[in-house]
Structure formats: structure tokens, C-alpha cells
Amino acid sequence: MLVVDRTVYQRLRTHLSALYGQDELPRMLSRIHLLAGRYGVGTCPDEPCGRVRWDQRDAVLITYGDMVRGEGEPPLRSLLRFLENHLSDTLSAVHVLPFFPSSSDDGFAVIDYRQVDPALGDWEDIEALGADDRFRLMVDLVINHVSSQSNWFRNFANGIAPERHYFIEVEPDTDLSTVTRPRTSPLLRPVQTPSGERLVWATFSHDQIDVDFSNPDVLFEYLDILLFYVRNGARIIRLDAVAYLWKTVGTNCIHLEQTHLVVKILRDVLDLLAPGIILLTETNVPHQENIGYFGAGDEAHMVYQFSLPPLLLHALETGESRYLMDWVTGLEPPPLGCTFFNFTASHDGIGLRPLEGLLPDAEFEALVERMQQKGGQVSWRENPDGSRTPYELNITYFDALSAPGRKDSDVGIARFLCSQTIMLSLQGVPGIYFNSLVAAPNWLAGVEETGRARTINRRKWGLAELEDLLGDAVQPASRVLAEYRRLLGIRRAQAAFHPDGPQRALQLPAGLFGIERTVPDGSERIRVLANLTAEPLEVQPQQIEHDFEQRQWSELIQGWSGAGAELGPLQLAPYQVMWLRG
The missing domain is CATH 3.20.20.80 (Glycosidases)
Structure with missing residues (x-):
């Protein structure tokens, strides 16, 4: 018997039924059980449910x-x-x-x-x-x-089950003018089958059959x-x-x-x-x-x-x-x-x-x-x-x-x-x-x-x-x-760059990029400042933090640190980026 998370299992039942109808559900659930038997529950046991999926070390x-x-x-x-x-x-x-x-x-x-x-x-x-x-x-x-050139499409062209039902056939006079296209190639490709010529859907190219x-x-x-x-x-x-x-x-x-x-x-x-x-x-x-x-x-x-x-x-x-x-x-x-x-x-x-x-x-x-x-x-x-x-x-x-x-x-x-x-x-x-x-x-x-x-x-x-x-x-x-x-x-060493850590845009003058990243538990922040221009630009302390002067700051990329009261306005060279940890 398949022993699984009942909430997820019920969610799967709901989605399968919504897509293919209630009548198909028993057969599809039986096939889910077959997949479980073939591949096993917990196919990757080293990555159990509930593990941290990512952190700042990931790239x-x-x-x-x-x-x-x-x-x-x-x-x-x-x-x-x-x-x-x-x-x-x-x-x-x-x-x-x-x-x-x-x-x-x-x-x-x-x-x-x-x-x-x-x-x-x-x-x-x-x-x-x-x-x-x-x-x-x-x-x-x-x-x-x-x-x-896949066996699936060859079998379709030769009328062989089950693949003869794997592709989308369209009648020649079908109005497809509303279809969103990512390419300029013709949407339909003709193919010879035992039943005569058929037109099949090919969104990206005639070698890639949908x-x-x-x-x-x-x-x-x-x-x-x-x-x-x-x-x-x-x-x-x-x-x-x-x-x-x-x-x-x-x-x-x-x-x-x-x-x-x-x-x-x-x-x-x-x-x-x-x-x-x-x-x-x-x-x-x-x-x-x-x-x-x-x-x-x-x-x-x-x-x-x-x-x-x-x-x-x-x-x-x-x-x-x-x-x-x-x-x-x-x-x-x-x-x-x-x-x-x-x-x-x-x-x-x-x-x-x-x-x-x-x-x-x-x-x-x-x-x-x-x-x-x-x-x-x-x-x-x-x-x-x-x-x-x-x-x-x-x-x-x-x-x-x-x-x-x-x-x-x-x-x-x-x-x-x-x-x-x-x-x-x-x-x-x-x-x-x-x-x-x-x-x-x-x-x-x-x-x-x-x-x-x-x-x-x-x-x-x-x-x-x-x-x-x-x-x-x-x-x-x-x-x-x-x-x-x-x-x-x-x-990798900065928890403020954890993917789950909040992000807030900083309001800076034209030509500057700025965000604040925060450790998920709120314990620390990093301010990211970047000069997007070919000219030196200046950032005023209050634009970074209202009590900038009262904090000790470390700039992680250039490797300097100092008290805010001593730093004054920050000077960014053309295309320079700062990671400021306060």
C-alpha cells in the first residue's frame, strides 16, 4: 500500500480529476501507485521532505x-x-x-x-x-x-498505438489566428500517415512536434x-x-x-x-x-x-x-x-x-x-x-x-x-x-x-x-x-543573501541602484548600492539608514569598515557596487 502525505494525495486527486474528469480518476490513481512501486517513495532519501531547499551558499x-x-x-x-x-x-x-x-x-x-x-x-x-x-x-x-525523429513521432506517422494519439492534429481550415507565437515558422507541419496527410502542431520548429x-x-x-x-x-x-x-x-x-x-x-x-x-x-x-x-x-x-x-x-x-x-x-x-x-x-x-x-x-x-x-x-x-x-x-x-x-x-x-x-x-x-x-x-x-x-x-x-x-x-x-x-x-558567508530573506528597494538619486537584504530572522541587513553610470556618484548617509552615523559599517567587497559618523557621504566610482553590512 502506498503510504504518503494524505493532504498532498488529496490535492493530486483533485487536480487529476479537474484535468481529465472524475471517470478517469481510478485508472490514473492506479498508475500513480505503479509509479510509486517502480521508483519508490522518497526517491531521493538524502533530501527528505521539509529540508531547507536553498540558502545563500547556492549558485x-x-x-x-x-x-x-x-x-x-x-x-x-x-x-x-x-x-x-x-x-x-x-x-x-x-x-x-x-x-x-x-x-x-x-x-x-x-x-x-x-x-x-x-x-x-x-x-x-x-x-x-x-x-x-x-x-x-x-x-x-x-x-x-x-x-x-523520435520513436514516438515515427509511431504516430505509422499509425502505431499508443503514440498515434500522442500528438495534436488540426484540420486544414482551422482558425489559429489567436495563437501566441514565439517564432515565425509555420505553426502546423504536414505529415503522411496511414490515414493520409495530417497537420500536426509545432510551436517552435517543424523538427519539434508538440x-x-x-x-x-x-x-x-x-x-x-x-x-x-x-x-x-x-x-x-x-x-x-x-x-x-x-x-x-x-x-x-x-x-x-x-x-x-x-x-x-x-x-x-x-x-x-x-x-x-x-x-x-x-x-x-x-x-x-x-x-x-x-x-x-x-x-x-x-x-x-x-x-x-x-x-x-x-x-x-x-x-x-x-x-x-x-x-x-x-x-x-x-x-x-x-x-x-x-x-x-x-x-x-x-x-x-x-x-x-x-x-x-x-x-x-x-x-x-x-x-x-x-x-x-x-x-x-x-x-x-x-x-x-x-x-x-x-x-x-x-x-x-x-x-x-x-x-x-x-x-x-x-x-x-x-x-x-x-x-x-x-x-x-x-x-x-x-x-x-x-x-x-x-x-x-x-x-x-x-x-x-x-x-x-x-x-x-x-x-x-x-x-x-x-x-x-x-x-x-x-x-x-x-x-x-x-x-x-x-x-556564501552572508545570511542576508538567503533566498528567503526579504528585499526592499532603497530610494536613491538617478543613476543609482539600491536594495536592502535582510536575514530571514531579521537579525542583520545588507545594503546593496551600485553606480550604473560612467561618472562618480555620491550617496548621502540618510538615504541608506536614518541612523547611519550611529552605526558601525563593513563594506564587504572592498573590505573596509568604519563608524558611520566618520564616513560621511559615500563615493561610488563608475560601475562600483558596495555591499554594506551595518
Whole structure:
């Protein structure tokens, strides 16, 4: 008999019934029991229900499995060797982007969810990343679509059950004008079946075929895959492109109620069978839509802060702090047991939909133009009226903050490090993309080779090449990685940076960024001050704390301390950040 938390079990019953109907409930509950028998209750016994899910020591590296390539060994082993040599005392978790056999989109057109691409290594190499408490492993559940070369889709095309019912068929004359599109490619793909030509739904590309979650068999396929990943060491599960999961003709087919129910069910099953696992949703959409995936604290444990990368980029490009600070001031605390996943760069571009409602049109257009002047590219999405809108900027975050023709300048490095220090300061868990960690410039040769704009920030490195760069103290890669290690070391020791610690915006003059972070028990505070401009700026004591003069202060980044009465106004150099502990 399955012995579980009865409250969670009842919650799961309610969600399954709401999604598929009361008549289906007995069969689905029986299948839940089968999953429990297959994978066991408490699949990750080292992370029991109720453990602290995160603290200020947590930081996640985002990387491809072959981001580092050594001679004579699988790339996953080269990656682990690099991490152990440079980051073992700095990062707590590693997000290995899809490492499965795939046919396109650098891993996100999955052919087989249960295999490791042999060009990268094997499951032992994946599990080694998390062995002996090295790193917590984050794995993608690519849940919206599969490769057109997968067995699922082949069986669909050949009319073989059960997969012939796994995909979404649409009649040729169906009106799909209301559907929200993240791409400009045709939404439907023709495919020959024993019953003739059929049109199937393909949100992202014709090689990535959307699955049909209105069929409960599809849900249980993914529940099985989810628990398979947990059994193989995953401790954080990222739900890729989950916002588009459920389709109902006549709607916009994004963020539908049924999509949220599926996320709730995934959360329920984890809470029942693998408590302690963290669920993270990836929804590159405007802020209010994005945080909807917290639900009432019963959906994702973490959501990406998708508005942060473009807002922070705009602030540092223009020296204008208003829009960034307005957003920070308006941030509501996440529900109890939830937090944000903060980042500035990823394998994808810098999303622009999350700027909707936050930046005036003229500022938006100017930002896009400035990034193009720096060698960046733009990916587009199609609107219901047939027009196109910029969807994301394709540029490395390091080059995005450089000056044209001066990519390796001290100013560019200072601006970049300012952006990263602000990201590390915000409430939540920080995520750091590998190419940001080593100050990667735009990979234009890669774009030319693949013909894809996103390749610009997906450069892969030879291990020897990378070690040479990091061994040269004047190289941006060496300088940036060294500062990252130092900042993360300081951050790990400060309980005020705990993801559950409250955050409050400070009211500072133009050009300045400021927040206050507080230890969850209220015992201590850190004030974060940043100069977003190319000119020195001054902060008055009363703008930091009403009794500033009566306190003793420590500045954690520069390493000085002193009595407030002796300090007077604080002087911030261009792009300087202070962590002030009072």
C-alpha cells in the first residue's frame, strides 16, 4: 500500500480529476501507485521532505554537456574536471542543458528522453556530477515537444498505438489566428500517415512536434521520465517551454488553466514520491504572467526572473536607473516555500517580451538598435495580425555591456561585473551561464557555421584553450572568473543573501541602484548600492539608514569598515557596487 502525505494525495486527486474528469480518476490513481512501486517513495532519501531547499551558499552554473572538451575523454568528464579545478568551492549546482540524443536546437529536440547522447558520455558521467555532494544536478524536462525523429513521432506517422494519439492534429481550415507565437515558422507541419496527410502542431520548429496533454497517457509518460531523472541524480527539474503546453483552439494557447494544472500535478507527484526536489518553470514572458507559475505556492518552487536581464542591460547601457528600480520596487515577495531564479544570460538570447509594460517603446527600440551595433542579432516572433516583433536579443552579455571596438576595456569589464554583482544581490538563487563566467565575446564564426542567431552565445571550449586563457591574468576571462569566485565566496558567508530573506528597494538619486537584504530572522541587513553610470556618484548617509552615523559599517567587497559618523557621504566610482553590512 502506498503510504504518503494524505493532504498532498488529496490535492493530486483533485487536480487529476479537474484535468481529465472524475471517470478517469481510478485508472490514473492506479498508475500513480505503479509509479510509486517502480521508483519508490522518497526517491531521493538524502533530501527528505521539509529540508531547507536553498540558502545563500547556492549558485547554479548553466552549461552544455560539451561546453568544455578535453582530449581523449567524454566532454562530460572534461566538464567535471574543469568544475573541480575551478569552481568546486564556488557553485552548489550545475544545470546541464539537454544531454539526450537530439536532432536540432542544440538538444531541445529530444529523440530519446532516457538516453545520454554518447557523444557527451553516459549516465555514469551525469551521476558523477552529483556524486559525493559535488554539485546538485539540474536537468531539463523538455515537456512541450519531441523530435520529429523520435520513436514516438515515427509511431504516430505509422499509425502505431499508443503514440498515434500522442500528438495534436488540426484540420486544414482551422482558425489559429489567436495563437501566441514565439517564432515565425509555420505553426502546423504536414505529415503522411496511414490515414493520409495530417497537420500536426509545432510551436517552435517543424523538427519539434508538440505533444497532446489532453491524453492522460502523455502525462504519465512524462511523470515516468520525471521520476527516472530523479532516480538518476536530478535534484532540480527545469520545465522547458511549459507555458505553451496545453492547446485549445480559439484561445491564445499560452498559460491556459490546464497548463497550470499539469504543473500542479508534477509538483504533487514530486511532493509525494520525491520530496525535496525543486521544480523550476521556464516561461520567457512578461513578469506578471511569469510569476503566475508560483500558483498559490503549489506550482513551481522557482521561476526565472526574465525581466531582469533586459532591464539591467538597459540601465547600464543608458545610466538610467528608473525603469530597473521601478520594477524592483514593485516586486512582490514570492509565496512561502518559493523563490526566484536570477540570471542575466543563458543558452538562449535576452528575452524582450518580459520588457512589455516596463520600458517605453522608444527606449525598447533604442536598446535593440544598440545591441545590433555591437554585433548582436535579433530573433523575431509572429503576431496574430501577421506582423513581426523582436522576441529576443542574440548577443553575449559580456559584449552587450562593452563599448563598440573596446570589448576588452577596463570599462567594459567593470560594467559587466557591476551587472553580475547586482544579480547576485537580488532575492533568489543566482544562475550563471558558463560563457558569462569566462567573459565570452560574440561567437560570430559559430553563427556563420550554423546559420542560427542563438549560436552567438553557445561557444564551446577546448579545455587546454580555456586553461590558457584563465592562466593569463590580463585576459578578461581570467579577471572575470577570479572576481566571480571572490564575490560568491563573500556571498556564501552572508545570511542576508538567503533566498528567503526579504528585499526592499532603497530610494536613491538617478543613476543609482539600491536594495536592502535582510536575514530571514531579521537579525542583520545588507545594503546593496551600485553606480550604473560612467561618472562618480555620491550617496548621502540618510538615504541608506536614518541612523547611519550611529552605526558601525563593513563594506564587504572592498573590505573596509568604519563608524558611520566618520564616513560621511559615500563615493561610488563608475560601475562600483558596495555591499554594506551595518
